[in-house]
Structure formats: C-alpha cells, structure tokens
Amino acid sequence: MTRAARYLLTPAVRPFTIMAATIVVLSLMDRGTGYFFSVGTVFSVMQLFATLGLVALGLGLTLLVREFDLSVASMVGLAGAIAVMTGGADPWIGVALGVCAGVVSGTLQGLIMTQLGLSSVGVTLGGLLTLQGITYVLTGNATVSYPNMAVALGLNAPIAGLLSVRSAAALAVFLLAGLVMTYTHVGRDIIATGSDRRASRIAGLNTDAVVVGVFAASGACAALAGVLLSYSLGAASPVALADVLAPAAAAAIVGGVSVVGGRGSAMGIAAGVLTLCILRSGLGAIGVPPYVHDLVTGGILLVIAILDAPDLMRRVTAWRLDHAERRDAALKGKSS
Amino acid sequence: MTAVPLRARLRPGGIGARHLVLAARIVGIAALTAFALTTPGFTSALSVNALLNAISFIGCVAVGMTFITLTGNIMSLCLGATVSASALIFLASLAFGVLPAFLLALGFGIVVTAAQGLLIGYFRANPILVSIAGLSLLIGGAAFATGGQRIYPGGAGLLMFKGRVAGVPVEALYFFATVIVGQFILSWTRIGRVMVMVGSNIRAAHAVGISTAAAIAVAYVIAGACAAVSGVLLAARYGSGDMELGAGYDYAAIAAVLVGGTAIQGGSGSVIRTLIGVTVIAMIEVVLLLRGFSEQLQFLITGLIVLGVIMLHTIGEKR
Numbered sequence: 299m300t301r302a303a304r305y306l307l308t309p310a311v312r313p314f315t316i317m318a319a320t321i322v323v324l325s326l327m328d329r330g331t332g333y334f335f336s337v338g339t340v341f342s343v344m345q346l347f348a349t350l351g352l353v354a355l356g357l358g359l360t361l362l363v364r365e366f367d368l369s370v371a372s373m374v375g376l377a378g379a380i381a382v383m384t385g386g387a388d389p390w391i392g393v394a395l396g397v398c399a400g401v402v403s404g405t406l407q408g409l410i411m412t413q414l415g416l417s418s419v420g421v422t423l424g425g426l427l428t429l430q431g432i433t434y435v436l437t438g439n440a441t442v443s444y445p446n447m448a449v450a451l452g453l454n455a456p457i458a459g460l461l462s463v464r465s466a467a468a469l470a471v472f473l474l475a476g477l478v479m480t481y482t483h484v485g486r487d488i489i490a491t492g493s494d495r496r497a498s499r500i501a502g503l504n505t506d507a508v509v510v511g512v513f514a515a516s517g518a519c520a521a522l523a524g525v526l527l528s529y530s531l532g533a534a535s536p537v538a539l540a541d542v543l544a545p546a547a548a549a550a551i552v553g554g555v556s557v558v559g560g561r562g563s564a565m566g567i568a569a570g571v572l573t574l575c576i577l578r579s580g581l582g583a584i585g586v587p588p589y590v591h592d593l594v595t596g597g598i599l600l601v602i603a604i605l606d607a608p609d610l611m612r613r614v615t616a617w618r619l620d621h622a623e624r625r626d627a628a629l630k631g632k633s634s
Numbered sequence: 635m636t637a638v639p640l641r642a643r644l645r646p647g648g649i650g651a652r653h654l655v656l657a658a659r660i661v662g663i664a665a666l667t668a669f670a671l672t673t674p675g676f677t678s679a680l681s682v683n684a685l686l687n688a689i690s691f692i693g694c695v696a697v698g699m700t701f702i703t704l705t706g707n708i709m710s711l712c713l714g715a716t717v718s719a720s721a722l723i724f725l726a727s728l729a730f731g732v733l734p735a736f737l738l739a740l741g742f743g744i745v746v747t748a749a750q751g752l753l754i755g756y757f758r759a760n761p762i763l764v765s766i767a768g769l770s771l772l773i774g775g776a777a778f779a780t781g782g783q784r785i786y787p788g789g790a791g792l793l794m795f796k797g798r799v800a801g802v803p804v805e806a807l808y809f810f811a812t813v814i815v816g817q818f819i820l821s822w823t824r825i826g827r828v829m830v831m832v833g834s835n836i837r838a839a840h841a842v843g844i845s846t847a848a849a850i851a852v853a854y855v856i857a858g859a860c861a862a863v864s865g866v867l868l869a870a871r872y873g874s875g876d877m878e879l880g881a882g883y884d885y886a887a888i889a890a891v892l893v894g895g896t897a898i899q900g901g902s903g904s905v906i907r908t909l910i911g912v913t914v915i916a917m918i919e920v921v922l923l924l925r926g927f928s929e930q931l932q933f934l935i936t937g938l939i940v941l942g943v944i945m946l947h948t949i950g951e952k953r
Contacts, residue, residue: 420898599766606760607760
C-alpha cells in the first residue's frame with residue numbers, strides 16, 4: 299500500500315475518503331446525464347441529512363464515551379408529538395419543550411447509569427420502551443396533525459436552492475458540535491472518557507458528569523430531529539420511528555466513530571451521514587431500484603466491521619505464515 | 635477484620651444489595667402472580683391461550699438472543715429481519731412440501747447468522763455493527779427477491795405449525811421444545827459450558843486453549859435456528875409474509891432476556907431465565923388488557939416495569 303492510500307484509510311480521514319468515493323462512483327454511473335449532479339439531488343440529500351444527521355450525532359457522541367443510546371429511536375417520536383401538540387400557536391414553544399424533554403430523558407438515563415453503575419444498553423432499552431409508551435399515551439395512539447401549516451411549508455422552503463431551514467438548522471448544530479469538540483476542553487474530556495474511563499477518572503476528570511452530559515446532548519439532538527421532522531410533515535404519529543436507530547448507528551460508524559470508544563469527530567459523523575444520504579438520493583436520482591441502497595450500505599458496514607476488527611491482522615499474519623511454511627515444506631519435498 | 639459499614643453493604647455488588655435484590659425479585663414475581671390470579675378472566679382458556687401465543691413467537695427469538703448475550707456479544711439488531719426473511723423463504727418454498735420448506739427456512743436462518751458469528755468470533759468484529767450490516771443486507775436482498783410484494787404460499791399443509799394439540803396451541807409446543815433444547819445445550823453439553831465461559835472471560839477462555847471463535851459461531855447458529863423457527867410459526871399463523879413480520883422483535887427479545895436476568899455483559903444467564911422474562915412481560919400485558927387499561931397505557935406501564943426490572947437486576951451485580 300502506498301503512503302497516500304494508507305493516509306486516506308486512517309480512521310480520521312476515512313469517512314471523507316468513503317464520501318468522495320461514493321460521489322465519484324455515482325457520477326461515473328450517472329454517465330453525464332446530469333440527474334445526479336443537480337440542485338434537486340443536493341436539496342434532497344440535505345433533507346435526509348436533517349433528520350438522520352442529528353440522531354446520528356447524538357448516538358455517535360454516546361458511542362464516543364463507549365456507551366450506546368437505544369432510546370434515541372423513540373425520543374424522535376416523543377419530541378415530535380410534544381412539539382406538534384404544544385407548538386400550535388408559537389412553534390418556538392414546541393421546539394423548547396421538545397428539546398427539554400430530550401435533555402431531561404437523557405440526563406435521567408445518564409444519572410441512572412452512572413449512579414447505579416448500570417450498562418447503557420439495558421437502561422436505554424428501558425428508556426426506549428418507556429418513551430415509546432409516553433408517546434402512545436400523549437397522542438392517544440393516533441396521528442396528531444399540526445395546525446400551523448405555514449411553519450411546515452416554511453421549514454422546507456429552499457434557501458438558495460440547496461438548503462431548507464430544517465437542513466440549515468441541522469448543519470448549524472453540527473458546526474457548533476464540531477467547534478465545541480475541537481476548541482474546548484469538552485471535546486477532549488469526551489475522547490478521554492471514551493478511551494480509558496478509569497485512567498481519566500484517576501487523572502481528575504469527572505467522568506460521570508461527562509457521561510450524563512453526553513446522554514443529555516444525545517437526547518437533545520434526537521429531540522430536535524423529531525421536532526423538525528414532525529413540524530415539516532405537519533403531523534406526529536407514535537409508530538414506525540424505531541427504524542431510525544439502525545441507519546443512525548450505521549451513519550455514525552461510517553463516519554469514523556469507533557464502537558469501542560474514544561475515536562470520532564462531529565465532522566466525521568457529518569461525512570458518514572452525508573455518505574448514506576448521497577447513496578439514497580443519488581441512487582434514486584440515477585434510477586437504480588431502492589434495494590441497491592440497502593445492499594450497498596450493508597456492504598460498506600460489513601467491510602468497516604472487518605477492517606476495524608481487532609483480531610483481523612493477527613489472523614491474516616497467521617494465515618500468511620502458515621501459507622509460507624506449507625510452501626517451504628512443499629519445495630523441500632520436491633528438492634529432496 | 636473490621637465490620638463492613640452499612641453503606642458499603644448497600645453499594646452495588648455488596649452483600650446487602652444482593653439479598654435486597656433477591657427479596658425484591660421474589661416479592662415482585664409473587665405480587666405479579668397474585669395480581670394476575672385476582673384479575674377476573676385471567677385463568678380462562680381464552681386468556682391462557684392468548685398468553686401462550688404472545689410468548690411463543692417472541693419467546694423463540696428471545697431464546698436465540700440469550701445465546702448471543704450470554705457469549706458476551708450484547709445483542710443482535712438483525713434477528714427480527716432474520717425472522718421475516720426465514721418466513722419468506724418458508725412461504726416461497728412451500729410448493730416443495732412443508733418439511734423441505736421448514737428445513738430450507740431453518741438452513742437459511744442458520745447461514746445468515748452463522749456468517750455473522752464467524753466474523754464476530756474469528757476476527758472479533760463488533761457484534762452490533764455486524765448485525766446492522768446484516769440487517770441492511772437482508773432488507774435489501776429481500777426487496778430484490780420479492781420486489782417488495784407480500785408472499786402468499788404456493789402449497790398447503792400448514793397444520794403442522796398451527797392449530798392445537800390437546801387444547802394447547804402448537805406454537806407453544808414448539809416454543810417449549812426450543813426452550814428445553816436450548817437449556818439442554820447450555821447445561822449438559824460441553825459447547826454450552828464453553829459458551830458461558832467465553833462470555834464471562836474471553837481472554838481466560840482463549841488462554842486455556844478454547845476455540846472462542848467456534849463457541850461464538852455456535853451461539854449465532856443457535857440464534858439463527860431459533861429465529862427461523864419463530865419465522866416459520868409466524869408464517870404459518872398469518873399465511874402470508876413480508877419483511878414487517880418480525881419487525882421490532884429484536885427489542886422485544888432483548889427486553890425478555892434482560893428482564894429474565896441474563897447479564898448484558900455476558901457470562902451469566904440461562905434459557906430458563908429468558909422463559910421467565912418473556913412470561914413476565916406477557917403476563918403484565920395480558921393483565922393490563924384484562925383490567926381495561928387503554929393500549930397506550932399498556933405500552934407505558936410495560937416499558938416502565940421493564941426499565942425497573944433491568945435496574946433491579948443489575949444493582950445486585952458489579953459492572
């Protein structure tokens with residue numbers, strides 16, 4: 299492997315390499331018809347980004363500290379329901395209450411985990427079911443429509459053809475997260491907690507506070523995604539939002555977040571989300587059937603899973619040695 | 635030796651906490667049973683059948699998930715899709731006869747999860763990541779194969795997988811058979827013990843010369859077989875299928891595993907515990923239904939109880 303290829307595959311750069319490769323492949327498949335390279339494709343990519351991106355950002359932050367927040371899947375629905383039901387007169391009230399619910403739920407789950415020493419999968423699984431239940435109770439198990447259609451239209455109206463208010467808001471959150479992660483001690487604290495929690499604690503870092511904060515942020519991100527989605531759809535319904543979890547986790551991981559903690563960045567996550575969104579709308583624009591998107595996403599994830607597997611190099615080296623030994627033995631057998 | 639201060643005793647992992655948790659478990663199950671038995675209509679044949687049906691489909695998946703959790707691989711997000719896909723295979727191949735179709739579905743479920751198990755066991759690839767990859771591939775593959783259409787069976791003879799024997803739904807018999815086989819493998823075979831050991835300390839298992847990769851692969855094979863059985867039962871029950879059939883079963887299954895008391899970090903747990911977990915959740919749902927709670931309140935209360943029980947279990951153990 300040349301030095302350039304090696305650089306392109308280093309964990310910090312890999313998300314951008316994958317994104318660039320996706321764009322190149324799709325534009326080759328497009329063969330100059332211009333369906334892929336169009337303003338419309340960019341707009342639809344960014345619309346997908348607005349929902350998936352925020353959830354992936356929150357989930358990615360929890361992966362960074364070596365936890366896993368399953369509850370984001372139903373937080374999206376709950377926050378959407380809260381916003382739709384309270385934000386009829388003033389949409390900002392809905393946004394505030396929805397995001398508040400996210401912060402409260404994340405903080406509570408974080409406190410339960412850190413104070414009782416519980417694992418995040420168990421607690422957030424309970425959170426997932428409980429939040430889903432609250433959503434069912436709030437909406438009375440029916441679709442609630444949002445009376446203020448002007449907000450719905452306004453959120454999705456194109457800005458300069460490429461963005462909408464919704465996707466611009468998501469981008470702004472990513473930018474903010476990137477700045478905070480890079481230029482304040484918060485980012486370093488999160489990475490330290492994820493790399494080695496015990497060492498960080500001994501070094502004087504309040505790791506419990508970091509974990510609680512990360513879960514609060516994760517809840518807030520998922521909630522904001524849900525609020526924006528429900529406003530723009532003009533409705534909230536309690537079902538079918540659990541499907542957001544797997545794509546969000548996939549996006550965070552394609553975005554270079556290590557599942558064993560301590561590695562990843564907000565910009566990387568953005569690249570990961572964009573890759574999946576470009577795949578989805580790009581393949582659609584070219585006219586490839588939708589299942590190809592799932593197959594390609596699965597394939598990329600599988601390759602990443604294998605490349606990142608801790609025992610891969612050990613196994614490959616063992617195979618090589620084994621092979622060389624066998625070849626030597628065969629040569630010896632021939633010469634004697 | 636100085637006396638252990640009370641606060642230390644009540645800390646997670648302390649002796650006091652462990653007794654407290656045990657007491658709470660017994661009281662909880664006793665209270666639930668009493669509550670269920672005093673609910674009018676709970677012991678009626680109709681309600682018992684509803685309970686058995688409710689636990690059978692998710693129960694099979696939960697038994698499979700137990701092996702994944704037990705070997706230290708947390709959970710699989712792909713089992714629900716495996717259930718659906720095996721159901722599709724079963725329905726599509728019914729024309730060859732029921733038994734060949736069942737074996738094909740079983741084989742398919744095993745191949746899908748065994749491939750994941752090999753990657754996870756051999757390369758130590760991350761189990762959740764691999765399962766999400768598997769989920770994507772299954773959904774894409776199924777959409778390619780079916781064109782997004784529902785599948786209606788091309789043959790007859792589904793009676794083997796539905797109906798009743800001596801008043802008991804056949805689905806429940808298959809589920810109990812799965813539980814018995816699962817617990818047998820876990821308690822009385824070498825590979826079962828090896829799986830528990832791999833889950834409790836994979837380095838130690840490796841150091842004493844155990845093939846950890848094989849143990850993990852076998853756990854995934856069992857999980858795939860269980861998911862396929864659930865898929866076949868669902869397919870027989872509804873007579874048609876699509877990829878929505880098993881949607882959400884992953885979460886229901888891991889909830890049952892954790893409520894039963896199998897440790898999320900692996901190495902401790904059993905299939906019987908999962909049977910208890912799945913029964914407790916189903917009992918709560920049936921009781922709430924019979925007591926006239928609205929569907930939305932049923933969801934909320936079940937969620938809160940699951941959260942509470944999971945917290946209770948883990949307080950007794952050190953992380």
